[in-house]
Each structure stands twice: as C-alpha cells, then as structure tokens.
Amino acid sequence: MHDSHARFHSPFSFRNFNLTSLLGRRNREKRKKVQCPRFTESARNSQFLFYYRSFDLSIRMIRFILLQNRQGKTRLAKYYVPLEDSEKHKVEYEVHRLVVNRDPKFTNFVEFRTHKVIYRRYAGLFFSLCVDITDNELAYLECIHLFVEILDHFFSNVCELDLVFNFHKVYLILDEFILAGELQETSKKAIIERMGELEKLE
C-alpha cells in the first residue's frame, strides 16, 4: 500500500499512467508557444477585492467538475449549480480554451469569470474544478489527484477509453466522492469498497 502511494506523489508520476500509454500522444505533441489566455478583467478585480474584504462569508462549494480531453471533448461534466444547456456548453468551451494551452510550469489555477478553475492534466485529460475565488486551491488540487487515484484503482490502470465506455460508472464514483459540491469521502478504500457493493446490486 505504502509503495503504491509513493508512485503518485507528484503529478508527473502519472505519466506512467495508462492514460498516456493508450493515447500515446505525448511524444508526438508539439507544444506550441501560445500566449496566455486572455482575460477581460477590471470588473472582476473589484469583485475579487470585495470577496477579500468580506472575508469568507461567501458560500464555498464546487461549482462544476469537468473532464475534457485535449480536443475539448467532454468526458464528464457535473454541475452543482443550475445552468442552461447552452450555458454549459459555453462554459465547457471556455474552460477548455483556458486550460489547454497553459504551460505545464504555470500554476494550476486560472481565474474564470468570477470564479477560479483548478485544473490538472493527466496525459491527454484535463480535470477541472470550478471553485470560489477564495477557496483553498491546494486542497482542490489534492482532491483532483485523489479522484484520479480512485479511478485508477477502480479501473486498474485507467485510460480515457475506460472513462468513455463506463461513463455512468464514473458518475457513480464521483457521486460517492463529491456530493452537493462538497467532499463526501476522502478514503480511497472506502469508495472502492462502496463501489464494489453497488456493482453487486446490478
């Protein structure tokens, strides 16, 4: 158990993930030097300051979770705030544009409208969480990582195709992990066991 953890300490160890091997794109990727995403700010800045002054009485929760591949195809989208379908597509498009061209050395945080997207890339997949601007970014980063580890355990060496063909199971795992925009369970073991029980009922 202990050893298997060591492998996942940094996001880069995930390059050994099957997510990569299956897609095998990493080697062919030519990272274009693209300029940073464009922000139209000003209004947002003041809002940001407002958040700070009012300390953290704003309601903190995860707004949505997105799983997208490099081409922008959505592999999982879970919204914890109500949005119109058209608005959802717009959000997915914008988030993809924001994260896809960022330098891997850059922060994993991008400001998105009045919120913040915490994203992490695993092989060809981007896991993005949209949270409030004052929330603990590092914790959510850890959250994404934990989710990927759970998926990896569940599908034993997960790859993008697993997620495509078993998308309903991915949703099920997510529902055991996060509920109502809040973390529900942080133990990998507990979630895997729970999934096992649910599978038996099928």
Added chain:
Amino acid sequence: MKDMIRAIRACKTAAEERAVIRKESAAIRAAINENDQDYRHRNLAKLMFIHMLGYPTHFGQMECLKLIASAGFPEKRIGYLGLMLLLDERQEVLMLVTNSLKQDLNHSNQYIVGLALCALGNICSAEMARDLAPEVERLLQFRDPNIRKKAALCSIRIIKKVPDLAENFINPAAALLKEKHHGVLITGIQLCTDLCKVSPEALEYFRKKCTEGLVRTLKDIINSPYAPEYDIAGITDPFLHIRLLKLLRMLGQGDADASDTMNDVLAQVATKAESNKNAGNAILYECVETIMSIEDNGGLRVLAINILGRFLSNRDNNIRYVALNMLMKAITVDAQAVQRHRATILECVKDSDASIRKRALELVYLLVNESNVKPLTKELIEYLEVSDQEFKGELTAKVCSIVEKFSPEKIWYIDQMLKVLIEAGNFVKDEVWHALIVAISNASDLHGYTVRALYRSFQTSAEQETLVRVAVWCVGEYGDMLVNNVGVLDIEDPTTVTESDAVDVVEIAIQRHALDLTTKAMALIALLKLSSRFPSCSGRIKDIIVQYKGSFVLELQQRSLEFNSIIEKHQNIRSALVERMPVLDEATFSGRRAGSLLTTVSTSSRASHNLPNGVAKPSAAPLVDLLDLSDDAPAPSSSDGNFLHDLLGVDLAPASAQSGTNQASKAGTDVLLDLLSIGSTTPVQSNSSTPDMLSSGLDNQKQIATLDALSSPLPSAPANSSVGASSMMDLLDGFASSPSKREDNGSVHPSIVAFESSNLRVTFNFSKPPGNPQMTLIQATFINLSSDAFTDFVFQAAVPKFLQLHLDPASSNTLPASGNGSVMQSLRVTNSQHGKKSLVMRIRIAYKLNNKDMLEEGQINNFPRDL
C-alpha cells in the same frame, strides 16, 4: 450501449457523428413511444451519452421519472443519474419527482436511500428542501455511516436553499461532530461550517459547545499514528485537517475566547505540517488563513507571515500563487510584514504565468504608499516596456492609478506619466490623460519642461495616440516655451527647436493619426494657436488647415473654415483669441472624475462660485480655448456638464470685460450656464455668440438671441453674424447667415429701455429663474440725465390682474446727477398667462429735483414677448 459509443467513436467527421446520433435518438424516441420496459434504462444511458456530446435530449426527461418510479436498484440508479444530468432544479418536471424521492428516502434498502439522498443533494430546489427536510434530518441518525454522511451533505444543500430550516439541523449536526467514522466526521464538520454561515444562532451554539471538542479532534489528528487509509502523500488526512481549520476559523472570527482556545493547536499545525508536499502546504495555507482571520494573537501572526514568506520563495508556481493570495489578506493585518517581501512580489509581477502576474499586481497595488512609490513605480514602468500586450492594459491602469494617487511632486508625476504614455499610450484611458493635462496646466513652472519633454518623446513614440494628444495640446499651448527654452530646469538637456520643428510635430500628428477625430481636432486647434505664437509659420499653418476644408467630418471642416478665416481676416483679434488656457481647476476636475453627482442647482451655484477664478486671470477672451476642451469633453453626462460650466464660467467673465461692458449681468451668466448644461452636446459654437450676448446687455438697439445657437444640439454654425456690434466676431462670412428666431425657451432676454424722459432713463434687465417659466426677474436701473441730483426717489409700478408683482427696495433714494451713478431696484413678476400674454406695466416715478416734487408716469409695452 457499447455499440453505440463505438459507432460514434468510429465517425470520422462531425456530419457522420450527427447522422449516427440522429439515428440513435430516433430509435430511442420510438422505444419511448412504445413504452419499452426492458430497454428503458439502456436507452436512458445512451441518452446521457448523447447529452454529454451536446445534443438535445429533453425528450428523455419523462423516462428518468419512470425509471425512478420502478422497483429495481439498477433502473433507479440509471434513473437518478439521468435526473441529475438531464434536469436541474429549475425544471417544472422536478416537482413530479418529489414524491418518488420521499418514498425512496424511506426505503428499506439503504442503497436506494443513498441514491435518493445523492440526487436530492445535487438537484434539490427550495420547495423540495421544505418538503423533504424532515426525512433528511431523520437520516442524519441512520445506522449506516454512508447514509449519514450523504444526509449531512444533503442538509447543506437544504439550508443553502432555505436558510430558515437551519435551526432544525443544529442539534443533529453537533452530534455528528462526535463521530468516530471518518467520512461522517468530515461531512459533519462541513455541515456545521455551512450552518454557521447561514445562521448566527448556530454559530453562537457551536462556538459555545463545540470549540473545545473540535480543538481536541484536531490535536488527535496531528498526533495520530500513521493511518494509511486517509493518508495523502505521507500526510495524515489533509482534508480533515482543512475542514477542521475552516470550521475553527468560523468560530474564532470575532470571538476572542474561542480564538484563545485554538491558539495552541494552530501553532502546532503551523509548525508540524510538512511544507515539501502539496498536501502539507494545503494544510499550512488553510492554517495561515485561519490565523489571519481569528482574533489577534501577535505571535501566531508572525508565524503565519513567515510561512507565507517561505511560500513566496518556493519554486512551485502554485505555492507562490497562494502566497500572493494570502499576503493580500495579510496586508490588512500587518502591512509592515508584507512590505518586507516587496522585492519578491515585484518579481512575481514579471512572471510568465498570467495568474501569478495578476495576483502580484493586485498586491503591489495595495502595497504602494508614499514612501515606496518611487522605486515601485520605476520597476513597474520598466516592466511595462517588456510586458505582453495582454497584460499592458491592466498594468498601465494600475501604474497610472498609483502615480496619480501617491505622486510626491508635480514633476515626478509628469515624468512618470510621460513614461507611461511613451510605453503604453494606447492603453491609457481618457480620464487619465485629461487629468494629466489638468495637472500640466496647473504646474506653471513646469510648462516649458513638459512641452520639451513631450516634444522629445514625440520624436520616438509617435505611434502612441495618447502621447500624441497630450503633446499636441502642450505644443499648442506652450509652443513658444518650446522654442525659446523658457524655464529650463537643471536636469534638462539643452535642445534647440525651431518654430517650424514645432509645427512639424502637429503636422505629423494630424497626418499620421488621420483616423482619430479627437486627435485631429486637437491638432487643428494647436495649429491655430501656433499660428499666433509663430507668425513666421502662419502661412504654412494656413496651408495645413486649408487641407481640411473639404473634410467629410463636419467638425473638422467647420473648424478648418473658421480657423482659416481667423488667420486670414482677423489678425487683430487672433492673438487674443488663442491666449493660453486659463488654469484648469484641479479640484473641480477631480470632483468630476469622482463622479460626484451634483444636482443642477448645485452645479449652477458652483459654476457662478467659480467665476472669480476666471476673472482673476486677466487674459482676454480665450474663446478658442473653449474649443479645446469641448473637444476633450466626452459624451455629455451630468458631471461633464459641470465641467463645461466651469470652463464657461471661467471664460465668459474676461470676455465680457473685454467687450467693453462694465457689468456682465451675473444672473444672465448663470442662466447661460444652465442653458449650456441643457444644450447637451459640444457647445463649441459658443465662441462667437457668447460675447454677443453679453455685450448686448446694454445695447437694446441690436437685439439678438444668440443663445438659441448655443442650445442647438449639433455643432451648427453660429448663425448670428448679422449682429452689427459684434461684426468683428464674424468669423463665418462664408456662410449664409440668417438671424435665428427667438424660441420660447430662450431664457435670456435683451434688456430694454423701459422709460425715458428728459430727466430720467429706466433700463430693465431680465432674467428667468430656472425651473419657473412664469417668473421673471427684472433689474431696473435708473439713471439721472439731468444736471441735478434727485432726492426722495420713489419708483412705483402697477400691473394687470394676470400678473403678480413684487418690488424689492431700491438701492438708494437719491440719484446723482448726469448719469454719475444709478439706482437699482429688483422686481419680480409672475405671469399666470405665460406664453399667452406678454408683460405690460405701468410705472410712476416720484422724486424731488431741486426740492421740487416731480412725478413721471408711463406705460411699458415693449417687454420682450415671451416673458
């Protein structure tokens, strides 16, 4: 299902994909119509996949409800999944599901209860929250921990939707805090945190009852032995850490006792958490935030700031980012400590990562104060040279704002602004360069320095439009100082600029920035001014101006014609026309920028209040200066009107002085100002008509109503050239001039000689108070034409019934002989038939001349018609 996904994946083009989806959708629809029981959940799964690809799936909504209502777990599972994906809380259909949810929440199978809770947590609406809150509350005590934790999170959703329900959850939530089960504990802590947010009672309750327990729990985790299940990268249970710290923050904020209780444990967390792992840093970060938020404890805060300092020097961008974020908060707590990290923060402004840059810039902006503004600005401006285009706008705005706010001296301000203009003039906002011009105009000892500096920068950076505007304005105003090297400061390099060099600048500007009207118009005015400053270049300037005679832009065409005419035919008044701008009132300008919304009343009173300001400047009529600023003036708004008021207030007084009248009726001026504020757009045409109006004050033979032109919305030609007395102002002899008609709203009226006899002349001046068309104020002036003084002078007046008259006391009852003085008396007439009947008045004047009683009577019928 798998087949469909495979088929979709096999599609090579979007069109193929659409075809496959259409086929599948049709098949699903058909199945729905046939009410196919066996494949229902499979169909819905397909639908969800289609939905994820972004195709319409609304026809499947009812299928979700049917599946939810069916008995088996697999069907329900897909049904709830579909419910959460395809619907949200705003849809009407959701009402139908409340009943099923209620049944499932009471189901004997705990997995089904779990499904229902999960769906409720994700899509619960306010009505559902009210209906189902009792069930959820009960489930908080369910035996299975999986259900308890789901119920806790569901409760969060419920109290967010309906905060009134919070009090029901306080007790069960407090019970959850004593849980041993890890998942339940984490969710219970979250529930408590959210309860505290929505309900002050909950906050009070938890503060009293639970603070100590929570501190103990946190202590236990810190000291707990290794627990692989909840371990992340060697750190024990960071998520629980973070949740606990959050709740403690809620409890400690604003409560000294609670803060005291948690001091020790916070210190422990801060010292024990490992800072070489992301998870450890996440805990530290949360801990610092808690320390910053709870009530003051100096020692802890020093510890926290030190942690942030460590973060800031971390190589990981993420860590630096959160450090900047936190320092922003820390600045309100301990600005001095944050200042220590200034150099590092400044480096972050130059980071290649936009997220870090933005944060750092915000932070620097907060860090600036009087003592460090110079080095900080220097750094920022240097960085402006190399920064990305995207970032320049934001950076420029911040630099400008810093420079304006903290500039220790004028020359520094001007220097820095010039640097910004050179580097990023195109990003500078209008109000910023307007402010710069106002500041330059106020720094009279720096005029020469500024114009020379601008001249030099123009040579290198003529592509920055804002720079060009400021340069053109200054060259126009202070061109002579540029050429004659007036007021050279020690720090300057000596330069020799010829008159034609100066004209070159403006010519280049007018040609290069051929597209921007504002710049062009400013350049034209500058040229006119230069033509007077440098008579030797007059001919060349004329040639440039003439080029715009045929401009399609009305404004330019008109200006060009007017200026051409001034240069050609009105040499005698030109130098007076193009005098320097009077110093612009900085306070007024900044007030205007602050957007102080002044009422009309206060603006007009304010404008008249400013009049002395203008009089103090004994320059002759700076008419063209009006044009200058009217060009600058942005779209009219209430505050702009104010600015124009001041301009006119400043300008009009000298104008009237020059035209030989010894009194510009102050009331008249006020009315004029009011008019201008109404006559919305650029009042550029006021140049020729204003003096007319004022000079006509004593000249009733030449009645003119020029103000109509003022209030006309377009910069139409001032059409009052027929006025004999002001023929010297006749700039537009090329235009057919038609005496404009008097309009009813022409609130300024020429004065009349109401009565004249061999001994006495009575003159009436009229004004209208704003907002009351029926009322007319009459200022009667009595002049003694005889060679002996009048004594016991009494003026009486009578009016018909439709008028009301009020007489104020006269200024004196003696009237010196031979027009050596006058008596003034105010009358107030209210015309109840305003617009229908004009004024009429009978007067009787009694006085003693050489001790002989005299009585003169008369009727006044020559009142202006529309009083």
